[in-house]
Amino acid sequence: MSRGRSNDAASTFRNLDWFTVAIYVVMVIAGMVSIYAASYDFDNASMFSYDEFSGKQLRWIGLSLLLGLVILLIDARMYETYAFPIYIAVLLLLLITPFVAHDIKGSRSWISLGPMSLQPAEFAKFATALALAKLFSGYHFVLNARFSNYVRAILIIILPIILILAQNETGSALTFMALFFVLYREGMSGLVLFAALFAVVIFVVAVKFTETMVLGIPSGEFAVLVMIALVVLSMTVIYNKRADVSRNILLWFAGSGVVLWALNLSGVEIPGQPVVLGIIAVACVYLAIEALRSHRPRLFIPVATAIMSVVFLFSVNFAFDHLQPHQQKRILVALGIVEDLRDAGYNVNQSKIAIGSGGLLGKGFLNGTQTKLKYVPEQHTDFIFCTIGEEEGFVGSLAVAMLFLGLILRVISIGERQPTTFGRVYAYCVASYFIFHFCINIGMVIGLCPVIGIPLPFFSYGGSSLWGFTILLFILLKIDASRKSVLL
Numbered sequence: 001m002s003r004g005r006s007n008d009a010a011s012t013f014r015n016l017d018w019f020t021v022a023i024y025v026v027m028v029i030a031g032m033v034s035i036y037a038a039s040y041d042f043d044n045a046s047m048f049s050y051d052e053f054s055g056k057q058l059r060w061i062g063l064s065l066l067l068g069l070v071i072l073l074i075d076a077r078m079y080e081t082y083a084f085p086i087y088i089a090v091l092l093l094l095l096i097t098p099f100v101a102h103d104i105k106g107s108r109s110w111i112s113l114g115p116m117s118l119q120p121a122e123f124a125k126f127a128t129a130l131a132l133a134k135l136f137s138g139y140h141f142v143l144n145a146r147f148s149n150y151v152r153a154i155l156i157i158i159l160p161i162i163l164i165l166a167q168n169e170t171g172s173a174l175t176f177m178a179l180f181f182v183l184y185r186e187g188m189s190g191l192v193l194f195a196a197l198f199a200v201v202i203f204v205v206a207v208k209f210t211e212t213m214v215l216g217i218p219s220g221e222f223a224v225l226v227m228i229a230l231v232v233l234s235m236t237v238i239y240n241k242r243a244d245v246s247r248n249i250l251l252w253f254a255g256s257g258v259v260l261w262a263l264n265l266s267g268v269e270i271p272g273q274p275v276v277l278g279i280i281a282v283a284c285v286y287l288a289i290e291a292l293r294s295h296r297p298r299l300f301i302p303v304a305t306a307i308m309s310v311v312f313l314f315s316v317n318f319a320f321d322h323l324q325p326h327q328q329k330r331i332l333v334a335l336g337i338v339e340d341l342r343d344a345g346y347n348v349n350q351s352k353i354a355i356g357s358g359g360l361l362g363k364g365f366l367n368g369t370q371t372k373l374k375y376v377p378e379q380h381t382d383f384i385f386c387t388i389g390e391e392e393g394f395v396g397s398l399a400v401a402m403l404f405l406g407l408i409l410r411v412i413s414i415g416e417r418q419p420t421t422f423g424r425v426y427a428y429c430v431a432s433y434f435i436f437h438f439c440i441n442i443g444m445v446i447g448l449c450p451v452i453g454i455p456l457p458f459f460s461y462g463g464s465s466l467w468g469f470t471i472l473l474f475i476l477l478k479i480d481a482s483r484k485s486v487l488l
Contacts, residue, residue, distance in 0.1 A: 012072050015481040017414060023407045024458070024473060028064070028466070030400070031384070031459035032057045033365075038380040038387040039461075040366055053380050053461050060463040067467060068474040076482035079475055080422050083134035087156070090127035093120045094163035101167070109167040121172040122468030124160045126475060128176060129429035131156050136186060137422035143187045153183055171452035178436035182428045191301070198231070199312055206316045207331065215264060215272025221313065225276045228309045229253050232283055235302035245290050245299075249283055280306055331450045347383060348447045350375045355389030355397070355446065362393030380461045382453055385445045400459070404438045411473075414480045423479045430476050433469075 036047045036054035049055045097120050101108040110117040135141065135152060143149050157179045164173040184193055202224050209220030233253060237246045256279045263270055284303045291299035320328065354370035357363070368390035370376060376383050389397045408431050415427025434457060441456040443449030455465045 008075070009073055012478065012481045015483075016072070017410070017477055017480055020407065020410050020414070020473070020477060023403060023410065024470075027403055027407070027458040028061050030403075032061060034384050034388055034459055035380050035461045037366055037368065037391055038371055038384055040372065057461055057466075060466050063463075064466050064470040068470050068477075071471065071474040072478050072481070074478065076478050079130060079479065080134060080137065083130035087127045087131035090120065090124050091159060091163060094124060094160060094167075097163075098167050107168045109164070109169045109172070116463065118467075119172075119462075119464040121160075121164045121167070121169055122464040123471070124164070125175065125433055125468055126472040128156060128160050128179065129426055129433075129472065130475070132179060132182065132429060133422045133426035136425045137420060141421075143183065150183075150188075169453075171454045174440075174452065175433065175436055175454065178432040179429060181432045181435075182425060185428050186425065195305070195308070198227075198309065201227070202309065202313055203316050206313060207320060215260065215270050215276070217272040217276075222272065222276070224309075224313050225280065228306055228313075229280055229283070231309070232280065232287075232302045232306050235305060236287065236299070239298040239301055240290075240296070242294075245287070248286070252283055252286075253279070277310065280310070347377055347451060348444070351379075351383050351386040351445050352447055354386040358390040358393040358397075360394050362389075362391045362396055365391055367391060382441065382451075382455055382460060383445055384456055384459045384461070385442060388459075389445075401438075401442075404434065404457075408434050408438075411476065414476060417483070418480065419483055423476075423483060426479060427476055430472055433472065 032054050033047070035057050036052060039053040046052070047054045048058060050059070097111060098108040101110050102112065104110055109121055110119050132153065135156060136143070141149065143153065157176055161173045161176050164176075180188075180192070180196070184190065205223050205227075206218075206220045209223060210218045212219045214222040233246070233249055236249050240246055260270065260275065284306050287299050287303050291297060291303075320331075323331070350370060354368065354376055357370065358368075363369070366372075368387060370390055371379060371387050376386055379387055385397070385400070388400055392399070411427055411431040411434065415424050415431065418424040418427060437454055437457050440449055440452070440454045441460075444451050444454065455462060457469045458466065
């Protein structure tokens with residue numbers, strides 16, 4: 001038995017993707033150095049002192065390396081066998097967290113374990129990835145075969161989101177939305193991703209452009225209705241083989257637009273909202289009749305898209321009004337509607353100043369003035385990238401971006417060479433998490449996204465985040481190292 005385990009361990013380390021391990025090591029070390037730079041002041045002790053955040057992070061790194069070693073020594077089949085039990089256990093942990101966690105800035109997501117605290121939401125990432133991979137590896141499971149398969153997959157993704165939202169951790173909950181990219185990889189229609197993107201566009205335009213009026217309705221709402229009409233026309237062209245239907249829709253929209261424009265110029269008062277909605281409704285009724293008459297059900301796609309888009313448009317204000325005040329303000333600041341440099345926009349403004357002041361080569365290690373004078377709050381956690389931008393400049397920022405790009409491409413490459421569906425789906429889950437965290441965190445720091453509290457993997461200070469991403473990555477490395485034994 002011991003010889004078998006020894007041979008398995010030797011095989012694991014022989015087949016281990018050491019290039020990915022090297023990227024991981026470089027990133028955690030660079031992260032520790034960046035944390036030291038972000039928290040440094042002129043009276044600071046050594047980087048390795050436990051009194052410093054960098055010293056504490058070094059402890060987390062050591063424990064993470066030990067955790068990674070343990071993961072590599074476990075039989076890879078165990079992760080697939082116990083995927084659902086692990087997922088259920090983590091869901092139960094998420095369920096009890098709000099009742100046992102302390103209130104920290106309005107959030108109940110941290111469980112105190114003596115001298116340290118852990119955030120269960122970080123461990124839900126790998127548990128959900130395992131459960132999703134297990135579902136897809138089921139006997140004859142094909143996502144598009146049955147609607148119930150979609151329900152099961154989405155349920156696995158949605159459950160941790162609901163439980164984390166109950167902890168008032170919106171940013172951590174949104175991370176799991178990245179897993180819908182995995183569904184796309186496994187056969188989900190691209191229309192779903194288009195719908196999600198279009199929903200974001202509708203939200204941004206409807207919220208941002210409200211001051212000016214067009215035909216008696218807010219310009220943002222009018223712009224969205226025009227976009228819906230254009231989407232209906234485009235989908236009609238794509239899903240319709242007869243040119244006359246597309247031509248009729250084009251003539252209807254163009255003619256209606258010309259009439260509205262002429263009436264508006266002549267000074268006639270037009271009830272803009274019902275008129276524009278009526279124009280879209282007539283086009284949808286025409287398409288529905290053509291779909292039934294010519295037995296082309298695909299023409300219902302633009303009809304359904306128009307209906308759902310209009311419903312979402314009118315639900316935007318309702319949804320926005322039910323966000324927390326600080327969340328509303330962050331969105332308004334990110335969209336440039338409100339300029340609040342002393343409150344909601346303070347972090348982002350100071351972060352952009354820090355990154356911009358770094359220039360091409362940066363001010364040098366420990367020489368960042370924004371960092372040393374503590375102008376950027378949370379600069380050793382969510383805003384760690386601004387320290388890198390200030391001290392290492394564009395070159396250092398580019399190097400960090402290339403590290404993440406290399407890691408993500410490597411994970412995707414590992415996923416594509418897996419002989420099992422379980423390994424492939426899990427790998428794409430890992431890649432999706434990294435893509436989401438990197439893009440949103442950098443977007444937060446440079447003001448392209450609202451501040452929602454998402455850490456930069458391996459760089460931001462924190463044991464839970466580091467452990468969660470280490471477990472996520474090393475399970476993949478173990479699965480990949482065992483892939484040859486699966487083929488035997």
